[in-house]
Amino acid sequence: MDLLWLLKFQLKLEVESLALVAVIAWCLWYSWNQVHLGGAQQSAWHIFQWAWTYLEEFQLANHLPTQPRFVSEVLWSPPKPLWFKVNIDSAVFSSLKSVGVGIVVRDQWGNVAAAMSKLVNAPLGPLETEAMVMEEAIQFARDTGFLDVIFESDSLSMIQSLNGSLIPPASIVNIISGSLQAIRYFGQVEFVYVPRTGNKAAHGLAQ
Template sequence: MCAENTITPEAVIWTPPKQGWYKVNTDGATFDDIKCCGVEVVIRNERGELMGALSKKFGLPLGGLEAEAKAVEEGVALAWDLGLKDVIIESDALLVTNSLEKQSVMPSSIRKVVEGILERLRKFNTWDVNHTCRSSNIAAHIMAKQAKFLNVCNI
């Protein structure tokens, strides 16, 4: 379990997936001032090499939890589009990762998105979901905040 309040950012770092797998780090951000949200996806292999990344702004006034779920949805879609079939989805949104892992207890506001993610993940050879600390998800976090300034999706 990640305790953000007790761990310094240097204490938890991104770790690569096992060989042959790809880590899909996702993050969402809300921009209340302009009534929209942004998502970011960073996909890396076992050597930490960038396989793909995406920044996207949605003209939807979603809440934080919903933006996090949309980020995972976009991450799974990008991994599939890149032809990656063995993935670890990693997010710092505990409710989203728990919803994907347990599939029985999830907030109603993200139920349909989570169900869609799970349906898509069934097409992969293998997949796993990890909750991570923000400090080990920093690349996706920084990029999600920058999505506010996008006019189009950057891949």
């Protein structure tokens, strides 16, 4: 608390910077405990990326900024010829300790080729839920026989983790690893981020 007081009132740091400092401190504490219990030691860069991602996901889950009226909505777009696009989304029902799963598969003409909507008893956070649903979608697409597939989600951190541009947070690293192993059974696969406005069908199924 003394450190936060110093940063806020003496060094005049903004609230956003203070939040990041607090999360980094928690991640350092958690990482130290994991090492103490026999876990692997994480690099400073990994801890920083983990803290940044954790804070970003928390802010996204707790604050949805109002879009200016002049901003055009991003709409769903069809995949390349002979490809299929799998849109996924999830919904967390904290009171039920469960999550909703929404998966929609469409072809190049926008026709629905397959879909899934179900409730899973799993008390997970927003990021863990999105990763779990992606793993479910990969299995679903494989079981239904699709070969060349684009997986779209409105979880930026998860898509970046799957594409290798972000080190996965510890809470989803095993799920990400399993998903990357599972895509070996496809011909070609892409992971693409799409804003919520371009993911409405899957979002509706997850509710």
